[in-house]
Amino acid sequence: MNGKWLLRIEDIDPPREQAGADELIKDALIAHGLLWDEDVIYQHNSHERYEQALTWLRANGHCYFCQCTRKQRLANPKGQSCACAQLALNPQGCATVLRNTDAVHEIDDLALGRVSFDEQCKDDFILRRKDGLYAYQLAVVIDDIDSGVTEVVRGADILPATAYQLALYNLFKQPAPVYVHLPLVMGDNGQKLSKQNHAPALNNEHATDNLCAALETLGLRVPSYLNNALVPDILDFAVHNWSVALIADNGHAFDNRIDA
Ligand SMILES: [Zn+2]
Incomplete structure (x- = not known):
């Protein structure tokens, strides 16, 4: 959309927050090349x-x-x-x-x-x-x-x-x-992949594999010439080739599983 992508940490429920979770989120985004614009916004402010x-x-x-x-x-x-x-x-x-x-x-x-x-x-x-x-x-x-x-x-x-x-x-x-x-990505147990359901965290060492799996789940097949590509190349391909219509077309058949 050529806009800005903002990162907001929604920390309005301190009793349920895990110390350092914001840093883990930022580390995962950086490892996957998802770099936000502007300062991080914290809701506690x-x-x-x-x-x-x-x-x-x-x-x-x-x-x-x-x-x-x-x-x-x-x-x-x-x-x-x-x-x-x-x-x-x-x-x-x-x-x-x-x-x-x-x-x-x-x-x-x-x-x-x-x-x-x-x-x-x-x-x-x-x-x-x-x-x-x-x-x-x-x-x-x-x-x-x-x-x-x-x-x-x-x-x-x-x-x-x-x-x-x-x-x-x-x-x-x-x-x-x-x-x-x-649509949510579900695990084998039929539950969404989340902390509460004890889904394993994303492995930042496998960022390119994770991105390709995510794109395929979002309806975009990643061509084989990108097999050994770097994170920025995969994102560049995705930005130019993905559209929301790919979700609308097959969004209800969302039972793929992303291996962490
Ligand atoms: Zn009442």
């Missing part, structure tokens, strides 16, 4: 911006304080606010929840086409948790707006959250980015 956005949403009547437990929230009928929405609760010990009165029901995704969200998209959702941590939905929208993000490419596991994020874009009267949600 943006708390003031998140609070500012919350203050604006509250002042405009878009939020309420909720004392429900997670279990109570899950038991709440779909698309309906909990009883807290009618109470003027004290913010202390409460989550800040968005009244999702203007829910977004569908998007046009460049890889998946028109996607309709299920009833869950009408649910109110948490912007700031009881423990004071900011929710991903709020942080990601504020940071994308502040960075002027125009294209978002991410895993389809985030797709349901897109409805909530678009609801926030609408409230902030900001243009939403174009989305490309990629």
